[in-house]
Amino acid sequence: MNKRLLVLIGVAAGFTAGSIIAAERDASLYVGVKSCKMCHKKAEEGEQFAKWQESKHSKAFELLGTPEAKELGKKAGVEDPQKSGKCLKCHSTAYNWTETVQTQEIPVEEGVSCESCHGPGKNYKKKEIMKVKADAIAQGLIDKPKEFCKNCHNEQSPTWKGSFDADKMFDKIKHPRPKQ
Numbered sequence: 427m428n429k430r431l432l433v434l435i436g437v438a439a440g441f442t443a444g445s446i447i448a449a450e451r452d453a454s455l456y457v458g459v460k461s462c463k464m465c466h467k468k469a470e471e472g473e474q475f476a477k478w479q480e481s482k483h484s485k486a487f488e489l490l491g492t493p494e495a496k497e498l499g500k501k502a503g504v505e506d507p508q509k510s511g512k513c514l515k516c517h518s519t520a521y522n523w524t525e526t527v528q529t530q531e532i533p534v535e536e537g538v539s540c541e542s543c544h545g546p547g548k549n550y551k552k553k554e555i556m557k558v559k560a561d562a563i564a565q566g567l568i569d570k571p572k573e574f575c576k577n578c579h580n581e582q583s584p585t586w587k588g589s590f591d592a593d594k595m596f597d598k599i600k601h602p603r604p605k606q
């Protein structure tokens with residue numbers, strides 16, 4: 427069965443979306459933001475790297491070192507949020523929605539980076555594949571990842587505010603290519 431369909435069915439059935447994703451994402455295929463940056467930093471391409479860097483996702487690890495995070499940690503029985511899988515599962519791509527680090531290719535400090543949304547890049551990041559969207563998708567690129575926001579933006583977050591409008595929230599972090 428189509429994997430994305432499986433995820434949708436899982437969500438509809440009320441499973442924890444995160445755990446389903448973790449099971450089907452191959453963490454050994456992560457390459458880290460450094461590998462995306464080389465082609466996605468130019469202004470004429472939409473400077474996705476800079477836009478990500480300015481976004482809170484790039485600071486998701488740092489944030490876990492704040493007094494506010496430590497306070498939240500205490501309530502969850504976590505001594506140091508920057509070292510706990512209970513927090514890093516959603517605050518670091520390297521944890522891949524699990525409670526232990528899953529790859530050394532992505533530093534934990536990178537926070538939530540491109541591949542948490544767009545999928546592990548090892549097989550699609552080659553130029554000749556990236557240039558042909560269908561090929562990139564066949565190699566694991568998730569081109570429309572809004573449905574994956576709720577893998578982290580959900581009621582398991584200690585700061586969950588009860589709802590999440592993916593379209594509205596994406597507006598704050600959008601990084602389009604300029605119209606050709």
Ligand code: HEC
Nearest residue numbers: 457461462464465540541544547551552553556557559569
């Ligand atoms: C060797 C250069 C190169 C690398 C490395 C690279 N990309 Fe790309 N990417 C491209 C090109 C070229 C396009 C297509 C642009 C176009 O169609 O004009 C593209 C398109 C995309 C798209 C848009 C797909 C669509 O059309 O909807 C996404 C998303 C994307 N890349 C994500 C990534 C991510 C995430 C990484 C790192 C894992 C990455 N890319 C690494 C060159 C690269």
Ligand code: HEC
Nearest residue numbers: 494495498499502504507512513516578579582583585586
């Ligand atoms: C299920 C995923 C998930 C888990 C687990 C998680 N977080 Fe978060 N965290 C988020 C998301 C998503 C946000 C963005 C704001 C929101 O929607 O709650 C966030 C935001 C935060 C913020 C900023 C709050 C704000 O309003 O700006 C702090 C602090 C924080 N998390 C600490 C923690 C700590 C400490 C843990 C571990 C005890 C943890 N988080 C576990 C997903 C998670």
Ligand code: HEC
Nearest residue numbers: 462466474475478538539540543569570571572601602603
């Ligand atoms: C929080 C999730 C998230 C992160 C992190 C993220 N993206 Fe995206 N990206 C999206 C979504 C959602 C879209 C828009 C898809 C759509 O049109 O519905 C998108 C679109 C794109 C596009 C196509 C833009 C266009 O309109 O042509 C490129 C290229 C891209 N992302 C590259 C990157 C790169 C490179 C990084 C890391 C530096 C990155 N993204 C980080 C979610 C994300």
Ligand code: HEC
Nearest residue numbers: 482485486489516517538542571572574575578595596598
């Ligand atoms: C791997 C987990 C993860 C995924 C997937 C994810 N986020 Fe987040 N997001 C977070 C965390 C953690 C924070 C809090 C970071 C911080 O405050 O430093 C956050 C914060 C944000 C913020 C800033 C909050 C604010 O109030 O300004 C926006 C906007 C956002 N996310 C949008 C999205 C959208 C849209 C998607 C899907 C396209 C998405 N996120 C996918 C984990 C995730």
